[in-house]
Amino acid sequence: MSLENNTPSFLPGPPVDRTTWEGWQRWCQTRKDFIPAPVLSAEEFDRKSRRQKRIHNLYRLATHSSLPIEATPMSERVAHAVLARVEEGAFSHKAGTRGGIMVNGDGAQGKTETVCEAMAVFMEEWLNLHNYMNPDAMAGTRDLVAPVAYVRCPVKATPISTCQRILDFYGEVYKGMRLEDLIRTVKTAIIEHATKALVIDDITRLKLHREADQDVLDLIREMMSMPVALVLVGVGIPASGLLREGRRDPRTGEWIYPPIKDRSRSPNDHAASQHERRFQVVDMDPFRYSTAEEMEAWVTHLRGLEGHMRLLTDTKGMLTGGDMPEYLFHRTGGIVGILEKLVQRGLRIAIEDGSERLTKELLGHITVTPGDMPDLDAEAGEQPNIPPHNPAPKKKPRGRNTVFDDDGPQAAGSAG
Incomplete structure (x- = not known):
């Protein structure tokens, strides 16, 4: 030291x-x-x-x-899936929608650190390949190149507050904007800052209440149309309403969703099925x-x-x-x-x-x-x-512990 x-x-x-x-x-x-x-x-x-x-x-x-985050068989599988999904979109020359990935798992499983580490590796490689410049820079746009954007949904999140968190990442101004203006500004920021992966952590804080569920699904659908790979991280994603209720195939580990029988029951059913086709869902399991x-x-x-x-x-x-x-x-x-x-x-x-x-x-x-x-x-x-x-029951200590005590300035000179 x-x-x-x-x-x-x-x-x-x-x-x-x-x-x-x-x-x-x-x-x-x-x-x-x-x-x-x-x-x-x-x-x-x-x-x-x-x-x-x-x-x-x-x-x-x-x-x-x-303590460093130790890699586990589960985290390595999730990191590989996330990195593969993001790279597939980032290196694609097609103009179509990029596939996304949802990382599902209970709390304290290491989902966030696993995803962030994978995205840090991607960003370092991407910037190195482009000499730390934006190859698609346009005149009049900001010079900030952000291949990865990471945001966390606020507690009791709404589509508006989620968009505001994304714009906060870039330092954009959004005061007084309506939801549709916020979504449009998010899309512009993603394009101008050359973002290839947008990570939204704690996504299941977005609750599908009756009044707001259409706004939530609209927000995700709009983001899927942007030239960016969405990486959504949350707890209980398959049962959250962001996707229809599904079951996990014990052989492959993939989530399977039953066909929609009656699309007339909800205006969101078709949107939900779109999400299922475009998102891969991977689980971060405990040991x-x-x-x-x-x-x-x-x-x-x-x-x-x-x-x-x-x-x-x-x-x-x-x-x-x-x-x-x-x-x-x-x-x-x-x-x-x-x-x-x-x-x-x-x-x-x-x-x-x-x-x-x-x-x-x-x-x-x-x-x-x-x-x-x-x-x-x-x-x-x-x-x-x-x-x-x-x-x-703890044993009674013999006396006050002094292991972290400081002898004061007079003893400082003896430290080496």
């Missing part, structure tokens, strides 16, 4: 907002820049001054709070733990997580030894977001109590709650089903 002007290098900079072009670009450029804390043994740690120990513990805290192959995939994921843990003891086998894999699956249901929260909290306690080890006993004191995932909207069904757990 290096220090510059007495400022630890692991401190985070300004927060990154991926829902603006500047923030999205900055995230793409810096998403792999964080350098985790070095691996130290207990003996190496003991040779440090108290001030240095505190700084290293904070560095470990930053490392555990910034399973039934077959030998599924168990091995889970253990492989845990082994990767072990490599990112910064404890003063050997972490090899800490999550994968004995019956720990089965215990962790029982505690998390195979949901990567819940696993991450459980491990993060366990690592902090292991540092604070000096045990420097994750055990079932330690994890038994921890309960992951929906409050640990504040960015997921419960009303939209984004909160995952967290397996119930009755925490074991």
